[in-house]
Amino acid sequence: MESNPSIMKVQGACNRPSNHLSIRPSVRPSIARLSPLLLGWHLLGVSMAKDPVRVLVTGAAGQIGYALVPMIARGVMLGPDQPVILHMLDIPPAAEALNGVRMELVDAAFPLLKGVVATTDAVEACTGVNIAVMVGGFPRKEGMERKDVMSKNVSIYKSQASALEAYAAPNCKVLVVANPANTNALILKEFAPSIPAKNITCLTRLDHNRALGQISERLTVQVSDVKNVIIWGNHSSTQYPDVSHATVKTPSGEKPVRELVSDDAWLRGEFITTVQQRGAAIIKARKLSSALSAASSACDHIRDWVLGTPEGTWVSMGVYSDGSYNVPAGLIYSFPVTCNAGEWTIVQGLSVDEFSRKKLDATAEELSEEKALAYSCLS
Numbered sequence: 574m575e576s577n578p579s580i581m582k583v584q585g586a587c588n589r590p591s592n593h594l595s596i597r598p599s600v601r602p603s604i605a606r607l608s609p610l611l612l613g614w615h616l617l618g619v620s621m622a623k624d625p626v627r628v629l630v631t632g633a634a635g636q637i638g639y640a641l642v643p644m645i646a647r648g649v650m651l652g653p654d655q656p657v658i659l660h661m662l663d664i665p666p667a668a669e670a671l672n673g674v675r676m677e678l679v680d681a682a683f684p685l686l687k688g689v690v691a692t693t694d695a696v697e698a699c700t701g702v703n704i705a706v707m708v709g710g711f712p713r714k715e716g717m718e719r720k721d722v723m724s725k726n727v728s729i730y731k732s733q734a735s736a737l738e739a740y741a742a743p744n745c746k747v748l749v750v751a752n753p754a755n756t757n758a759l760i761l762k763e764f765a766p767s768i769p770a771k772n773i774t775c776l777t778r779l780d781h782n783r784a785l786g787q788i789s790e791r792l793t794v795q796v797s798d799v800k801n802v803i804i805w806g807n808h809s810s811t812q813y814p815d816v817s818h819a820t821v822k823t824p825s826g827e828k829p830v831r832e833l834v835s836d837d838a839w840l841r842g843e844f845i846t847t848v849q850q851r852g853a854a855i856i857k858a859r860k861l862s863s864a865l866s867a868a869s870s871a872c873d874h875i876r877d878w879v880l881g882t883p884e885g886t887w888v889s890m891g892v893y894s895d896g897s898y899n900v901p902a903g904l905i906y907s908f909p910v911t912c913n914a915g916e917w918t919i920v921q922g923l924s925v926d927e928f929s930r931k932k933l934d935a936t937a938e939e940l941s942e943e944k945a946l947a948y949s950c951l952s
């Protein structure tokens with residue numbers, strides 16, 4: 574257990590870092606609530622205190638950061654019984670805003686929040702972190718393509734990879750949110766060679782959730798009753814939102830989405846483009862990119878990775894390709910995955926029809942091009 578429960582100051586020294594991620598997947602909150610043993614302890618007023626987990630959020634003074642840090646501090650990411658210490662990094666011009674976020678975290682008096690490191694120093698920010706959510710970067714603005722921001726982000730991710738490699742806790746899990754998310758994650762992997770490739774992921778859960786949302790609206794069903802959509806490939810407009818294996822829970826059992834929608838033209842047309850273009854639609858509407866949905870989806874991504882996916886359910890994560898589904902190895906590509914005991918596994922053996930094959934290949938091709946462009950930015 575960390576000894577100092579106080580909130581720390583901007584640029585302050587770190588608490589002693591814990592050496593590893595101290596979340597035990599077997600003590601999931603829902604199970605913990607049901608366990609007679611834990612309930613007994615609770616009634617006796619004895620809490621099963623866990624060690625705090627250190628969570629880094631880069632770009633914490635930005636709009637996703639502002640939505641994300643209170644979710645983490647409230648237990649949305651790691652569970653309602655998991656104390657956290659937040660490490661927040663931003664760049665010097667944002668230092669004052671970052672301090673404002675820190676002050677608000679103090680003011681919110683989150684019971685699970687055991688400390689805050691708010692800093693513009695990447696080494697201090699990365700020291701001892703168990704989970705790193707990489708949001709910092711240069712966001713795409715209206716009318717800009719993701720490739721326009723490649724070179725700015727590649728250099729950021731190269732240097733932050735080195736800081737994580739040298740100072741993060743062993744087995745640190747990394748989620749890259751900042752665009753181009755897949756390629757930033759790949760650069761991070763390349764420049765942090767001692768962090769296992771399986772620990773470096775990117776966010777396509779927002780796209781996955783958007784796909785669930787579209788199906789739920791179309792069928793007028795609860796979003797929680799829709800599952801097993803897939804986002805294949807890049808977090809970009811070439812991503813392939815696929816409902817070939819998705820189902821909806823109905824009073825008479827699980828039914829295929831394709832059967833219930835009964836409109837392949839919509840599923841292969843408007844549904845796909847709506848999900849692909851949703852980020853751009855939000856930017857057009859808000860003049861800012863999505864923030865609350867991105868933050869919430871980042872929490873979903875880490876929560877499922879650490880605590881596990883429900884039985885019979887998969888989620889989409891951008892992970893290092895091993896050649897599954899004939900996707901070129903060596904790309905960070907979004908696949909359907911299940912998670913157990915803190916490890917993700919690509920769901921194998923799903924049928925891929927000709928229509929889907931073309932879509933999987935097109936988004937892989939874009940990622941290969943992005944990879945080449947990123948490497949050209951490095952030289």
Ligand SMILES: NC(=O)c1ccc[n+]([C@@H]2O[C@H](COP(=O)([O-])OP(=O)(O)OC[C@H]3O[C@@H](n4cnc5c(N)ncnc54)[C@H](O)[C@@H]3O)[C@@H](O)[C@H]2O)c1
Binds near residue numbers: 636638663711712713
């Ligand atoms: N993967 C996804 O699903 C998804 C969804 C939405 C947004 N995004 C991306 O997330 C990123 C952040 O979006 P936002 O709306 O919060 O942007 P924002 O501009 O509001 O915030 C970005 C923050 O990053 C900081 N920053 C810049 N360079 C940094 C560095 N080197 N180190 C640390 N911090 C740095 C900025 O000062 C700023 O505070 C963007 O790249 C955006 O395109 C991804």
Ligand SMILES: O=C(O)C[C@H](O)C(=O)O
Binds near residue numbers: 712853855862863
């Ligand atoms: O498209 C963008 O740059 C915004 C973001 O990635 C999103 O999906 O909302």
